[in-house]
Amino acid sequence: EAGVTQFPSHSVIEKGQTVTLRCDPISGHDNLYWYRRVMGKEIKFLLHFVKESKQDESGMPNNRFLAERTGGTYSTLKVQPAELEDSGVYFCASSPSQWSTDTQYFGPGTRLTVL
């Protein structure tokens, strides 16, 4: 069974440009989460999809970030326009349910560098 995949693995862009990150969850997992780790700090929650619906987007930093999950399959996270403080590693995770006891399966992350 394929794990969670993320694309690209690395992205280097200039301030003001747009970047789109993609996450493919494990097949059959309705729940998809985005997290971010900035500058070696703790990993922070961004948002949670259940199928194609946003269940919780309380962690999204501002309106420059837009997440979508069309058809309840893969998800994209767009940053437009990117700022220096957006640099970090963006992780995606999926799980079959949203119960707190459930394990979340993480992708390898996308390292974003904004110059």
Add this chain to the structure above:
Amino acid sequence: GNSVTQMEGPVTLSEEAFLTINCTYTATGYPSLFWYVQYPGEGLQLLLKATKADDKGSNKGFEATYRKETTSFHLEKGSVQVSDSAVYFCALSDRAGGTSYGKLTFGQGTILTVHP
């Protein structure tokens, strides 16, 4: 709100030494507790978990016990190996309140380096 505090790193040990990484938490409800590990060049993977008080999670020689009275979930291993070198994250998922039960709250991570 919820929070997780891990001991500050980095931690450097010799092979076969005993490992403890402290983790304490604050939660409003009845959290599940997790240890995730990130090996160099890889994503996070679950190391172990415990879903209720007094449960012990274990995997690959690592153990952690959910202590509600001290709000702790310390990670231990009796004899570390070079291959255990990685970043270790303590995390919780709270069951009560909010709209996203599955949301994980992480500690800051502890870098472990094991020398031969």
